[in-house]
Amino acid sequence: MSELDINDKVKEMLEKSAENAGSKNSEKTFVHPEDEEREVIAPDGSIIKVNPIYDYFSGKKPTEEKPSNGVVEKFLNWARSESIWVLGFGTGCGSIEIPPLMTPRFDAFRFGIQMRPTPRQSNAFIISGYLSVKTLKRVIRSYEQMPSPKYVLALGSCTINGGMYYDSYSTINRLDKYLPVDVYIAGCMPRPEALLAGFMKLKELIKEGKGEKANEYARNFDEYKANQKKIIKDWNMPDYNW
Amino acid sequence: MNIKDVFTPFTTWSKVVKDPVTIKNPIGREAAPRYRGFHKNDIDVCIGCGTCEAICENQAIDLVPVEGIETKSGDSGLRPRIDYGRCCWCALCVDICTTNSLNLTNEYTWVDTDPDAFIFTPGVDKKSWDTKEEGWKKPVPNYHFYGQTRVPMEELHAEERVESFVEFVKGYSKKQAEEEADRCVACGICTATCPAHMGIPDYIAAIRNEDMEEGMRILYDTNPLPEICGRICTHKCEDVCSVGVNGDPLSIRWLKRYIADQIPADVDKYNEILYTKDIKNNNKKVAIIGTGPSSLSSAYYLSLLGYKITMYEKLPQAGGMMRYGIPEYRLPYDAIDKDIDYIVSLGVDIKYNVTVGKDITLEQLHEENDAVFAGTGLHLGRSTRIPGSDHENVYQSVDLLRDIVTGAEVPVERKVVVIGGGNVAMDITRSMARLQKAKYGEVNIITTSLESEDIMPADREEVVEAREEGCTIIPGYGPQEVMIENGKVVGLRVWKCLSIFDENHNFNPKFDESDERVFEGDMVIESIGQGMDLSYLSEDTKKGLEFGPRGRVQTNDNFQTSLPWLFMGGDIIQGPDVIHGIANGHRAAMAIDDFLNQGR
C-alpha cells in the first residue's frame, strides 16, 4: 500500500467517524469521538480494530486480598500505618487546610504522612469536602488506580450528608455510597489539628487490622458501580481503572 | 541579571539556625475563645421554639422530643438535634436563639468511622465539650436578629385620660403594627397557652403580608370577638412569648386589635370577608342564656353550622360582663357593638330584659329548643364579711360598675377606699377616679390588697396606669374592720399581711398585728371576687346536675353537664376571663353539634 492510499483511507475513516460523532452527539451518548471504537491503520498498512476505553486499561474486577499470617500481618500493618502517603488531589474546599498541615507549623511529615503526586504511589485519599459529579468521576479513577491496601478519609459535613450543598444538583450527598470510607472528620472545614486527629485514628485502625476498606470495595464492587453509574451519566471509561 | 542574583537566595540559609515554628503537640490544641466549634445546649433554659431550625440554611437542625422534658405551656418539650452531616458552623442558630441557651464551644475534634454517628442532641447526648465555657456566643452589644424592644403604644397622658371615660389606648398605626409584627419569630409556642388556641403566628404573618382580610379569617377561626379581645384579653400568650425571654414580648393583643380595627364596622363587609353571607339552616334550635363572651362565642359557632339561636339577656344590652363589668375607657361600647352586631347579623335572636328563671323557665327553653347553653357569668359581688361591711356605704364593685354603664346614679364620695388587688379592683379604682375627678376635680382613692406588690393578680400595666392617674395603691394589707363613726364610714383598718396561703396551699392569711394602718375613706368598695347566680336552675334541674367544689356545676371536657341537653361555660365553669369564655363557648358549640347530630 502506498502512502497515498493510506492517506485516502485515513481520510475516509475520519469522515466516517465524524459522521458517527454527529449522530452520537444528538443521542447524548457522551463518548468523545477519539474514544470511540474504530479501525486504525498500523504503520505496515494493516487494519486494527481498537476500543480506546477498554484496550488501554484492564477491565478486570478488583479482588479481595487475604491478610497474611499473624505476626507478618501485624508487622505489615505497623509499616502501613507509619507510612500514609496521601494523593495530592484536593477535591474540595477542605484542601485549603492541607498546605498548613504539610508545612512546618503542623508538620504532618513527622507522623509519617506525606503527599504524593500520583495515585500509583499513594495509599490514602483525602476527600476534602463536597464532590461534584464531575470530580467524583476523576476521584473514582484515581482511587481505583491506587494500590491496595488503600484508605479514604472524608472531611467535613459534605461527605457525610451533603453538608451545605444538600440541595445542589451538582454535588453528591453521601460519599459512602460511592467509595468505602475509613474515617470521617467533622467540621466545615476541619482544622489541621482535627485532620491530624483523623490520621491518628486511621493509624489506629490500620494497626488493629481494620483498614480493610479496599477489600470491602472489591467485595461490594457491583453495588458501588451501580451507584456510581446512576449519577455519572457519561460513563466513557472502563469499569475498573487498574 | 548579575552575579548577585546567584548568591542572594542563599541568604535564606540564615533560617537554619532559627528555632522551628512547629507546634509540639497540635492535636487538641485549644482554639480561640470565640471559635465556632461544636454545639452545646442548656436544655433547661431552651424552650424548643425552633427558631434555630428556621434559620438553618442547611436544614441541619431537627426538633425532637426529649425524655425528661415535659411539654407544657411555654415549652414545646422539643429540643434541637443537629446533623453534623449538614452543619456549616455559621452559628446563625446561636445568634437567633431566643433563650440564649444554644452556644458553640471551641471544641472541634470529632473523628468517627460511622457516618451515622454525626447526629446528636446537644445537652441530651453527653459530649466531652458540654462543660466547656469558651466558644461562640451571641455577639454583644446591639446585635439582634429580631427587634428586642416593643413598639410603644401611644396612649393619652394620665392627666388627660382621667378626665373622661374615653378609650386612652390609641391603637397601632400601620407602620407601628408592621414593625411590631416583624419582631415575631413565628415559633407558635403561644398558641398552646392561649385558652382559645388562636393561630397567633398566622395572623401576625397576615399583618406582615398586609392582608387584613386573611388576618380576620384567622381570628374568627377561634375567636369571634376580636375587637373585644384585642383590648381586654389577659394575654397569657405574651407571658410565654419566646421573643419575651430576652426582651419585650410581642404585643400580641394590640396586634389582634389592629387587625380588627382595620375592618370597618359594616356587617356586610364582615360577611363578605368571612364568607358567611348565606348559611344553610339546619332546622335545629339552641337557646343560650346570657350574652357574655362564652354565650356569644357558642352562638357564633353554632350559627355557622346552621343552628337557629335564641339568646336571653337579663339586662337591656348584650355583652354581659364585657359591657357591664369593664369600664368604657378600656373597652368602648362601639367595639363591643361591632363584634356583637356581626354575630347578630348571622340570624341570632337576642331577647333583652328577659330573666331566665323569672320570665321564662329553663324547662321551657328545653322544650322549645334542642339544646341549651348557659353562660351566665359571675355577677354577684363577694363580701369580705369584716365588721362593718354590712354598712350601706360599703359597696360591691360589680354593682357600681354596672350602674356606671346603665346610667344609674353612682355614689361618689370625696375619699374612697377599695379592697382588692385584681383587675376588677383596678377597674373600679380607675372608674371612681374619673368620677371623682368630674365631681370634685381631684382624685383621692386608696386601693389595698391582701397580696403584696409582686403577686398582685392585676395586670402590671393596670397598676402602673392607676398610679399615674393619681390613685394610691397600697398592696399587702388585710382589711380588719370598716370603721364607722356616727353611722358614717370613716375608714378601713388594715393589718400588714405576712402570707396568704398556708403550707397546704389553703387560703389562710397571716397578719402582723403590730403593723396596723387606717385608710381614711367616706365609702368602701369591696372587689375581692365575684360569685355566680344559679337561681335560674329549678330544684328538679339541680337534682340532675353534679356540683363540684365551691358550688360549681361539674361538666365534662366539652362543657356538657350531666343533663345531656344542658351545656354550661364561661366564668361559671372556668376563668374568669374573656378568652376562657370564648374558648368554652367554641368548644361547647362543637359539642352541641356533636350531641345533636349523634343520630345522623
Place this chain on the structure above:
Amino acid sequence: MSKIFDFKPDRSKYPAKKADGTLDVDLRSQKYVKLWLGPNHPGVTGNMAVELTLAGDEIVEAKTHVGYLHRGFEKLIERRLYVQGFPTSIRMCVAEPDTNEYLIARSTEVLSGYDKDIPEMAQWLRMLSLEMARLQGLLRGVPGQAGTFSLGIGVQWGVYLRDLILDRFEELTGARVYHMYIIPGGVRGLLPDGFKKRMEENLKEIDNFIIRIRQLMFDNAIFKKRSVGIGVIPKEWVDLYGIVGTNARACGVKRDVRKDNPYLMYEQLDFDPPTATEGDIYARSWVRWQELIQTVDLIRQIMAKMPEKGDIRAKMPNVLHWRIPKGETYNKLESGRGEYGMYYVTDGSDKPRRVNLRGPSYTHAIALLEKMLIGTNIADVHATMVSLQTCPPEIER
C-alpha cells in the same frame, strides 16, 4: 546572558487552519500530542484542567476545562433567605472568602435601603477583615509563584505566616478559613482584647518575610530566568480581555476599585496601588509583592484609625421575614485578584431572584490563559496560571 537555545518555529506552516479559522490539528497525524494538565493541580487553589495540544514541547492550542468544583451556588442562594446567603456565598472562593460575604451583605443592604445605616465601627471592621483576607491571600500567592519554579521554601514560610493571620481571624471571627463575619447589617463581633498587639507582632514577622522573599524571588537568577519576558500581557489586551486587578496593573493600567469607586472607609486611607509596565510574570509577581507591603501598611493604618468602640450592626428587620423590594444592583470590590463583583436581583420576595458573581478568574483563566499559553512550553503553564492568580471556584461557582 545570551540564549542557549532559541526555538522560533515557522508559524506560517503549522498548525494549519481550516476554512472557518479554527486550527486544523489532526492528532492522528502523529505530529501533535494532546496532554491534560489537571484537574488536580498543585499550583492553583482549586481544580481546573487545561487541555493542551502540543507540537513537541510547544503548545499550539489550549483549552480550559472547569466545573470540577461546581456546586451551583447561584442556584442555591436563590433558595435561601437573605441572611442565609452569606454562609453559602463565601464558599465561592476559598482563597479570599470575605469578599463574598461583603458583596452579599452590601447588595442586600443597598437594595433594602439600609446601606446608609451601617455603623461606622462595622465599616472599619469590615475593611479590616477584607484587608486581612487580602494579606493572607497574598502570603500564599506571592511565594506560590516561586513554588511553581520549585522554590518551595518561600511557600513554607508563606503558609506559616498565613497561618498566623488565620489565628488572628480565628480570634476576631471565630473561624480559620470561612469566617462568616460580615453579615447583612454589620459585622459579628468587636475586636477581642489585645488583638491589635498580637496583630502588630505578626505584622513585624511579615515585614521580615517581605525582605526575605525579595531576596529569594526577585533577586534570584533562576526566578528571573523563568519569569522575565514570559507570559506577557500587552497593554492593549486589558480592555479587550477584561483584565483587572494586579494583572492589569502589572501592564501599566492603573485600575483599582478601592481608588476608582471607593467603598467602606478606603477614602480615609492613604495608599497608592503599585504598578509595573512589563506585563510579564516577573512584573505581576513584583506588583503583588509591593501590594503585600501596602496591605501590611493598610492594616496598620486601619488599626490606628478605627474607633475603639461602637455598634456592630444596624437595626435591621427580623431576618426570618426580611423582604427586599424589586430591584437590581451591581456591587464590586478590589479583591487580591482584581475587580470582584456581584450582580444581585431581587423580586420582592424573601429570597433573591438572581445572584451572579463576576470573578476575575472568569476572564483570566479561560479566554486570556488560552491565548497566553499558545507558543509557550509545558513548564511555563503552571507559572502562567499562578501568575494570573487563577481561582477556579469563582469561575464555575
Place this chain on the structure above:
Amino acid sequence: MKEILDRITPKYDLQDVSIKDDLQAYVVVEKKLAIDMVTYMRDYEGFSHFVLMSCVDWIEDNKLQLLYLLNNPEKKCVIGIKVFIDRENPSMQSAHHLWKQIWTYQRELREAFGIDFPGSPRIEENFVLEGWTDKPHMLRDFDTNKYAEETYFPRTGRSTNDPATYMRQKLYPNQPVTAKKNKDDE
C-alpha cells in the same frame, strides 16, 4: 451618567431607564438594537471594560432578561444594558467579536439557561457540567432540591416536629376546629 443617558435614550429608543446612583444605571433596549448599542457604548462612550454578561429568568412574564454590564474606566460608571428575550427557544445575536471573553459567558448561558448564540465559538461544548441530561439548571422551573433528593440518596432517618403542631398533639388534641370556610363554599 445622566448626560450619557440623555444622549443615548432617543438614539436607541430606551425604555425603563433607571439610575441607581450617579455611577450605576440600567436600561432596557430592544433585542435587535442591543448588540449595536453595546458596540456604540464601547466605541463612542468609553465603556471599554466589559464587566459581566448575565441572565435573569422572569418565568412569570415568560421572558429571559439578558444583561450586558459595561464599565467606563474614565468616568468610573457602570451601565447595564438589558434585553428581554422569549423563554421558548431563546436565542440572541452573539457578541463574541466585541470582547474576547464574551464567548465564555455565552457558552455558560447556553448551558445554564439554554440560550442559543449562533456563531459563538465552542458554544456547544459543556462548560461546568458533564453528562447533564436534565433541563438547563439555572432556569427557575428546575427544582434543584427535588433533583438532589431523587439522585443523591440523602441519609434517611431524620424527622422533625413543628413546635406548634407538636404542642397541639400533646396538650390539646381535642381542640375544636371550625369548619374552614373559603371562597369556594360561598
